[in-house]
Amino acid sequence: MRLKVKIFPFLAGTPICMIHKKTAEKMSIHVNERVNISKRNKTIIAVVDTAKSVIKKDEIAVSDEIVSALSLKKSELVEVRPSVNPISISYIKKKLDGYKLENKEIKEIIKDISTNELTEIEIAFFVAAVHSSGMTLQETKFLTKAMVETGKKIKLNGKVIDKHSIGGIAGNRTTPILVPICAAAGLVMPKTSSRAITSAAGTADTIETLAKVDFTIDEIKKIIRKTNACFVWGGALGLAPVDDKIIKIEKTVNIDSTSQLLASILSKKISVGSKYILIDIPYGPSAKVNKKQAISLKEKFLTLGKIFGLHLKVILTNGTEPIGNGIGPTLEMIDILKILRREDGPVDLEEKSIELAAILLELSGKVKKGKGKQYAASILDSGLAFKKFKEIILAQKGHIIDLHPGDYFNNILATNKSRIKHIDNKLLNSLARFAGCPEDKRAGVYIYKKAGSYVQKGEKILTIYAESGEKLNNAIKFYKDNPDIIELY
Amino acid sequence: MRLKVKIFPFLAGTPICMIHKKTAEKMSIHVNERVNISKRNKTIIAVVDTAKSVIKKDEIAVSDEIVSALSLKKSELVEVRPSVNPISISYIKKKLDGYKLENKEIKEIIKDISTNELTEIEIAFFVAAVHSSGMTLQETKFLTKAMVETGKKIKLNGKVIDKHSIGGIAGNRTTPILVPICAAAGLVMPKTSSRAITSAAGTADTIETLAKVDFTIDEIKKIIRKTNACFVWGGALGLAPVDDKIIKIEKTVNIDSTSQLLASILSKKISVGSKYILIDIPYGPSAKVNKKQAISLKEKFLTLGKIFGLHLKVILTNGTEPIGNGIGPTLEMIDILKILRREDGPVDLEEKSIELAAILLELSGKVKKGKGKQYAASILDSGLAFKKFKEIILAQKGHIIDLHPGDYFNNILATNKSRIKHIDNKLLNSLARFAGCPEDKRAGVYIYKKAGSYVQKGEKILTIYAESGEKLNNAIKFYKDNPDIIELY
Numbered sequence: 001m002r003l004k005v006k007i008f009p010f011l012a013g014t015p016i017c018m019i020h021k022k023t024a025e026k027m028s029i030h031v032n033e034r035v036n037i038s039k040r041n042k043t044i045i046a047v048v049d050t051a052k053s054v055i056k057k058d059e060i061a062v063s064d065e066i067v068s069a070l071s072l073k074k075s076e077l078v079e080v081r082p083s084v085n086p087i088s089i090s091y092i093k094k095k096l097d098g099y100k101l102e103n104k105e106i107k108e109i110i111k112d113i114s115t116n117e118l119t120e121i122e123i124a125f126f127v128a129a130v131h132s133s134g135m136t137l138q139e140t141k142f143l144t145k146a147m148v149e150t151g152k153k154i155k156l157n158g159k160v161i162d163k164h165s166i167g168g169i170a171g172n173r174t175t176p177i178l179v180p181i182c183a184a185a186g187l188v189m190p191k192t193s194s195r196a197i198t199s200a201a202g203t204a205d206t207i208e209t210l211a212k213v214d215f216t217i218d219e220i221k222k223i224i225r226k227t228n229a230c231f232v233w234g235g236a237l238g239l240a241p242v243d244d245k246i247i248k249i250e251k252t253v254n255i256d257s258t259s260q261l262l263a264s265i266l267s268k269k270i271s272v273g274s275k276y277i278l279i280d281i282p283y284g285p286s287a288k289v290n291k292k293q294a295i296s297l298k299e300k301f302l303t304l305g306k307i308f309g310l311h312l313k314v315i316l317t318n319g320t321e322p323i324g325n326g327i328g329p330t331l332e333m334i335d336i337l338k339i340l341r342r343e344d345g346p347v348d349l350e351e352k353s354i355e356l357a358a359i360l361l362e363l364s365g366k367v368k369k370g371k372g373k374q375y376a377a378s379i380l381d382s383g384l385a386f387k388k389f390k391e392i393i394l395a396q397k398g399h400i401i402d403l404h405p406g407d408y409f410n411n412i413l414a415t416n417k418s419r420i421k422h423i424d425n426k427l428l429n430s431l432a433r434f435a436g437c438p439e440d441k442r443a444g445v446y447i448y449k450k451a452g453s454y455v456q457k458g459e460k461i462l463t464i465y466a467e468s469g470e471k472l473n474n475a476i477k478f479y480k481d482n483p484d485i486i487e488l489y
Numbered sequence: 490m491r492l493k494v495k496i497f498p499f500l501a502g503t504p505i506c507m508i509h510k511k512t513a514e515k516m517s518i519h520v521n522e523r524v525n526i527s528k529r530n531k532t533i534i535a536v537v538d539t540a541k542s543v544i545k546k547d548e549i550a551v552s553d554e555i556v557s558a559l560s561l562k563k564s565e566l567v568e569v570r571p572s573v574n575p576i577s578i579s580y581i582k583k584k585l586d587g588y589k590l591e592n593k594e595i596k597e598i599i600k601d602i603s604t605n606e607l608t609e610i611e612i613a614f615f616v617a618a619v620h621s622s623g624m625t626l627q628e629t630k631f632l633t634k635a636m637v638e639t640g641k642k643i644k645l646n647g648k649v650i651d652k653h654s655i656g657g658i659a660g661n662r663t664t665p666i667l668v669p670i671c672a673a674a675g676l677v678m679p680k681t682s683s684r685a686i687t688s689a690a691g692t693a694d695t696i697e698t699l700a701k702v703d704f705t706i707d708e709i710k711k712i713i714r715k716t717n718a719c720f721v722w723g724g725a726l727g728l729a730p731v732d733d734k735i736i737k738i739e740k741t742v743n744i745d746s747t748s749q750l751l752a753s754i755l756s757k758k759i760s761v762g763s764k765y766i767l768i769d770i771p772y773g774p775s776a777k778v779n780k781k782q783a784i785s786l787k788e789k790f791l792t793l794g795k796i797f798g799l800h801l802k803v804i805l806t807n808g809t810e811p812i813g814n815g816i817g818p819t820l821e822m823i824d825i826l827k828i829l830r831r832e833d834g835p836v837d838l839e840e841k842s843i844e845l846a847a848i849l850l851e852l853s854g855k856v857k858k859g860k861g862k863q864y865a866a867s868i869l870d871s872g873l874a875f876k877k878f879k880e881i882i883l884a885q886k887g888h889i890i891d892l893h894p895g896d897y898f899n900n901i902l903a904t905n906k907s908r909i910k911h912i913d914n915k916l917l918n919s920l921a922r923f924a925g926c927p928e929d930k931r932a933g934v935y936i937y938k939k940a941g942s943y944v945q946k947g948e949k950i951l952t953i954y955a956e957s958g959e960k961l962n963n964a965i966k967f968y969k970d971n972p973d974i975i976e977l978y
Contacts, residue, residue, distance in 0.1 A: 008543075028928050032609075032741055053553075054497070064542075093742050096620055120521075121613045125742045128617030131585055252521055253582050253614045439517050 001027060005076045008061035015069070015116050017046040018061040019080070024050045027082055032119055034083040037062065039070045045083050047119050065116070088112040089122060095129035103142045110146035113242045123249050127260070135259035137300060141307050143259060147267035152238040154217055154272045156224060158188040159364045162274035163356060164265050166281050166297075167199060168288035170428040171324035171346075173332040174280075175203045176231060177339055177353035180388035181379045182360050183229035185367075190224055190272045192234030197251065200432030200444060204233040205329045206336070209441050211398025223395040230392060240267035256288075262300055266308065276311045276364040278356060282319025286425040291316070313363050317352065321423040321451050324349035328437045328444015330403050331465065337400070340386040348450070354380065405465035406435075406442040408472040412462045412479065414455040418488040422451055427485040431464065435475035440467040447486075461486055490516060494565045497550035504558070504605050506535040507550040508569070513539045516571055521608055523572040526551070528559045534572050536608050554605070577601040578611060584618035592631045599635035602731045612738050616749070624748035626789060630796050632748060636756035641727040643706055643761045645713060647677040648853045651763035652845060653754050655770050655786075656688060657777035659917040660813035660835075662821040663769075664692045665720060666828055666842035669877035670868045671849050672718035674856075679713055679761045681723030686740060689921030689933060690818045693722040698822045698930050700887025712884040719881060729756035745777075751789055755797065765800045765853040767845060771808025775914040780805070802852050806841065810912040810940050813838035817926045817933015819892050820954065826889070829875040837939070843869065894954035895924075895931040897961040901951045901968065903944040907977040911940055916974040920953065924964035929956040936975075950975055 003019065017037065019029075029035060029048050036043050037060070044066055055061050060080055062072065072078070091105040101109075109126060112118045118126070135143065161182060165172065179189050193203035193213075204213045213233040215223065220237075223230045235244065243264045250256055269277050279301050283294040298314040305312030324346045326335045338345030339353070357379075358372030367375045379385050390400055428445060436443030446463045449455055464479065466472035479485060492508065506526065508518075518524060518537050525532050526549070533555055544550050549569055551561065561567070580594040590598075598615060601607045607615070624632065650671060654661065668678050682692035682702075693702045702722040704712065709726075712719045724733065732753045739745055758766050768790050772783040787803040794801030813835045815824045827834030828842070846868075847861025856864045868874050879889055917934060925932030935952045938944055953968065955961035968974060 026928060028922075030740075031737070089742050093744060096617060096742070096744060098621065119741065120610050121738060121741050124610045124613035125617050128585060128614050129621065132587065132618065132621035248520070249610060251519075252608070252610050253578050253585070255582060255585060433517075439515060 001080050002077050003060040003080050004058055005072050005074060005078055006055060006059045006061040007067055007072070007074055008063070015044055015046040015065045016049060016063050017066060018049045018051050018055055020055050020057045020059070021050045021052050023057050024048065027080075029082050032121060034085065036081045036083045037066060037070065038079040038081075039072065039076070042070050044069045045117055086112050086117045088118060092122060092126045092129060095133055096125060098133045100136060101139055101142070106139060106142040107146045110143070110150055110242050113245055114150035120249060123245065124252070127246060127249050127255070127257075130259060131255050131257040134257070137303055140259040140262050140300070141304060144263040144266045144270070144304065144308070147240040147242050147263055148270045150242050151240040151267070151271055152217060154190060154221065154239070156188050156190060156221070156273055158228075159276065159366070160188045160190065160272070160274045161276040161360050161364050162189065162191065162269045162272065163278045163280065163360060164269070166279070166288055168425060169282045169319050170200060170322035170327045170425045170432070171332060171335070171349065172282065172322070173201070173203065173206055173324060173336060174349065174353040174356055176207065176333070176336045176389065177350070177385070178357040178360070179229050179231060180340070180385040180392065181353070181357040181376050183227060183392070184379050184384040184388040185361055185375070187228065187360065187364055187366060188224060189229040190220065190274070191229060191231050192237065192239065192268065192272065193231060194234060196438040199429045200327045200437040201329045201332055202438065203231060205438040205441070206332045207231045207396070209329050209333045209403060210400060211393045211396035213396065215396070223392070227388065227391045227395050229388075230396065232396070234268060239271040243267055258297065258300065262304055266304060269310075270308060274310075276360065277305070277313070278359050278363065279312065279314045280317055280356060281314065282317045284318065284320035285422070286427075287319030311363055313359055315359065319425070322425060322428060322447060323352055325447050326444060327428055327432045327447065328405075328435070328465070329441040331405055331444040331446055334403050334405070337403070340380070340389050342381065342383070404442065405444060405446070406440065406467045408466040408469050410464045410472060410476055411460050412464070414457055414459050414461055417455070417457050419454050420449050420451050420486060421489045422487040423447065424485055424487070427482050431475055431478055431482070431485055434471065434478040435464050435466040436468070436471040440471065442467055443471065490569050491566050492549040492569050493547055494561050494563060494567055495544060495548045495550040496556055496561070496563055497552070504533055504535040504554045505538060505552050506555060507538045507540055507544055509544050509546045509548070510539045510541050512546050513537065516569070518571050521610060523574065525570045525572045526555060526559065527568040527570075528561065528565070531559050533558045534606055575601050575606050577607060581611060581615045581618060584622055585614060587622045589625060590628055590631070595628060595631040596635045599632070599639055599731050602734055603639035609738060612734065613741070616735060616738050616744070616746070619748060620744050620746040623746070626792055629748040629751050629789075630793060633752040633755045633759070633793065633797070636729040636731050636752055637759050639731050640729040640756070640760055641706060643679060643710065643728070645677050645679060645710070645762055647717075648765065648855070649677045649679065649761070649763045650765040650849050650853050651678065651680065651758045651761065652767045652769065652849060653758070655768070655777055657914060658771045658808050659689060659811035659816045659914045659921070660821060660824070660838065661771070661811070662690070662692065662695055662813060662825060663838065663842040663845055665696065665822070665825045665878065666839070666874070667846040667849070668718050668720060669829070669874045669881065670842070670846040670865050672716060672881070673868050673873040673877040674850055674864070676717065676849065676853055676855060677713060678718040679709065679763070680718060680720050681726065681728065681757065681761065682720060683723060685927040688918045689816045689926040690821055691927065692720060694818045694927040694930070695821045695825070696720045696885070698818050698892060699889060700882045700885035702885065704885070712881070716877065716880045716884050719885065721885070723757060728760040732756055747786065747789065751793055755793060758799075759797060763799075765849065766794070766802070767848050767852065768801065768803045769806055769845060770803065771806045773807065773809035774911070776808030800852055802848055804848065808914070811914060811917060811936060812841055814936050815933060816917060816921045816936065817894075817924070817954070818930040820894055820933040820935055823892050823894070826892070829869070829878050831870065831872070893931065894933060894935070895929065895956045897955040897958050899953045899961060899965055900949050901953070903946055903948050903950055906944070906946050908943050909938050909940050909975060910978045911976040912936065913974055913976070916971050920964055920967055920971075920974060923960065923967040924953050924955045925957070925960040929960065931956055932960065
């Protein structure tokens with residue numbers, strides 16, 4: 001059927017088109033089915049939506065992607081035909097029925113996700129099938145490979161290292177400390193990070209208090225050539241982009257299957273060519289995983305690491321409570337700057353950062369086994385780490401400025417003399433989000449005490465900061481409704 | 490945040506809104522998350538999409554549903570706030586993790602599907618979870634009840650009967666024959682049917698060759714008061730409407746889980762108040778189910794029937810090949826009219842229709858056990874069934890006309906003397922669809938022989954009919970590519 005093009009840039013990110021309900025009936029096409037749209041010898045597959053108004057019977061409204069793929073102009077005629085379903089749907093069905101998938105089947109699914117030939121509903125079926133039926137390590141290997149192959153890659157010279165922390169712990173912003181330590185030691189660290197999704201801040205949000213994080217791959221290469229490292233947002237770089245699409249779908253029902261988690265982390269690291277990789281798995285009652293799950297995850301990481309020829313070290317760390325005192329982009333950066341400047345920063349954050357840097361220095365062969373901590377600490381103490389940090393911030397078009405948390409604040413005081421039993425990561429992240437994190441960079445929570453500390457009556461336990469009185473009140477209300485955030489004996 | 494309304498009637502059928510990408514970032518809202526849109530004291534939940542053009546930063550584009558729910562006008566200001574996820578998402582996650590669901594959890598999921606609070610992606614996760622983890626009969630009972638409760642109901646006087654055939658067999662159009670037999674005998678039969686989705690014709694498509702099938706519930710009640718029965722399209726009546734939404738999602742990956750199938754059929758029957766129900770399960774190599782699956786399905790139907798206090802009879806019938814000779818709306822109606830007029834119609838279709846009518850007559854106590862067939866045949870032979878059929882067609886704003894298949898046709902002849910081994914239902918349906926079914930009502934296939942029949946060299950095996958030369962050629966090509974449609978010894 002020949003239809004007239006109406007340019008209608010809706011639903012950015014997927015090739016979708018809209019035709020009149022009557023036209024769809026005539027073509028025996030239902031909502032969410034596919035059509036081939038052709039102009040001369042170019043064809044694109046698009047998912048169909050229908051409407052009774054807005055569009056005439058001889059028209060087809062197309063999204064930006066289709067306009068550019070076919071170089072379309074308004075009112076131009078295109079040929080529209082029902083399209084057959086991609087074969088990958090039968091592989092998704094196979095996984096739904098509990099069967100193991102072959103390499104070529106996984107490749108086909110990932111390719112079709114990458115080219116938008118599978119709809120989000122079909123991707124949801126794939127994600128659900130993988131969650132319910134699980135994947136063998138063999139399948140996870142195929143999944144990781146396919147995710148790398150469908151994305152861009154960064155090639156760098158030198159010993160390329162990387163680090164990944166399984167999220168869930170409030171604070172825990174070790175990256176901006178350990179990256180300059182390792183880079184100052186001569187290692188190459190193309191660190192890509194995410195923005196916060198459910199937490200108070202991601203590393204990208206925190207770095208943004210001082211510099212830009214959104215760069216192209218070419219710009220990133222320049223930054224690394226100049227400084228050995230970077231702290232950039234990985235979201236729009238096109239490194240294993242299918243991973244981002246799958247995560248987006250997983251978030252809708254808040255699932256995170258193990259095989260997808262493994263493939264997600266490894267595919268990003270392989271795409272930037274990292275050979276020496278440290279995986280940090282914090283475990284604890286309010287962390288993402290408990291000890292048993294952490295041990296099982298570690299074994300899987302090690303096996304896959306071997307398969308991909310990576311020098312992989314996996315450590316299980318204490319994830320029972322926040323690390324550092326500031327929670328929220330600005331408050332976390334203030335902690336980081338104190339440590340880099342050798343001022344009075346949070347000891348737990350400093351110790352963990354040195355520990356992780358030490359492992360990377362040893363793993364990459366930069367220093368002998370057992371000498372990493374001493375070397376990392378010396379780089380930090382000598383001011384070389386702060387010098388390197390400033391170089392990277394400058395290369396990322398920023399500079400070191402004085403940071404201040406939000407003007408609206410409220411101190412939470414101890415009502416009695418007591419001792420802190422437990423601080424809940426999840427609730428603390430929620431508290432910071434109610435205060436405005438991560439959008440309001442100066443919002444957040446500052447905690448003065450950790451588990452085991454004694455508090456006197458009237459002593460400050462935490463301060464909530466916000467950029468508006470309304471958000472401060474929301475956060476105070478959330479704190480009152482959730483007294484378990486800080487559990488006392 | 491206060492945003493200006495832009496009316497944009499896209500994505501009909503779900504409350505969806507579109508805001509500028511920057512506005513979404515400011516509100517920390519991602520695509521597919523939900524917002525509350527409020528005007529004065531009315532609030533509606535909508536799923537968010539974002540765009541970089543088409544819409545300004547201070548605008549919100551809303552769908553038809555939202556416009557009418559909040560009585561909005563163009564450029565009016567509404568308050569838009571991030572909304573919390575419905576609790577039903579956690580129940581979907583519970584099922585994804587393999588757990589049994591409670592009554593209140595299933596109710597909540599079905600309620601949220603019915604009010605559009607769950608997105609299609611989330612419904613896909615529910616469908617996948619039910620498919621992968623299965624449901625107990627107890628859960629299926631809860632599912633059926635919840636689907637009935639969220640829909641409209643029809644209350645009728647008299648002995649209300651119903652019949653359902655599990656699809657997949659080409660032809661097999663017994664409904665238009667058995668309904669008038671039972672209605673002539675004084676039984677009440679509010680038969681709702683579907684349109685074809687993957688087959689050549691649904692009962693609704695076939696009836697449409699003579700009459701209308703699209704009525705409101707009030708109109709249906711009038712038709713039944715006048716004639717005791719109806720043949721209407723069930724799709725837009727709002728009887729167990731969640732079932733339709735779930736089926737739509739299931740179709741995208743072509744799955745049909747047992748518990749959903751059971752709930753789907755029973756919820757529709759319970760919604761129209763049927764007490765005496767016959768379920769026909771055809772089995773065979775190219776039917777929907779094999780014998781083992783048919784037996785297991787029968788047991789489940791019987792158990793659920795007891796739970797819901799229904800007089801349920803389940804029969805397993807021969808589904809190895811098509812029933813009747815015509816495949817496609819017009820060709821099937823021609824077969825039906827021949828039988829009703831006591832002309833030379835297909836024997837297998839006549840026998841099956843009498844058999845099914847007989848069971849309903851006996852099940853409802855209209856005649857004694859063992860007397861059904863004789864009574865049904867006498868109604869057919871006496872012309873009472875045809876008289877009743879005409880009454881119903883008239884009540885549905887139609888009349889009996891001479892029907893002719895499409896003008897473009899091609900005879901497929903036997904190339905050798907042989908015997909027919911097997912006719913494939915699925916391929917035959919596809920052949921008819923290539924010829925234009927179900928949209929082109931006069932398209933289809935007429936088969937002259939059934940399995941076991943001998944054919945002479947040059948004798949007709951089947952005729953393909955189409956309404957255009959192009960579609961006829963498509964069908965011929967499909968036939969040549971799929972010689973297995975009719976397998977010879």
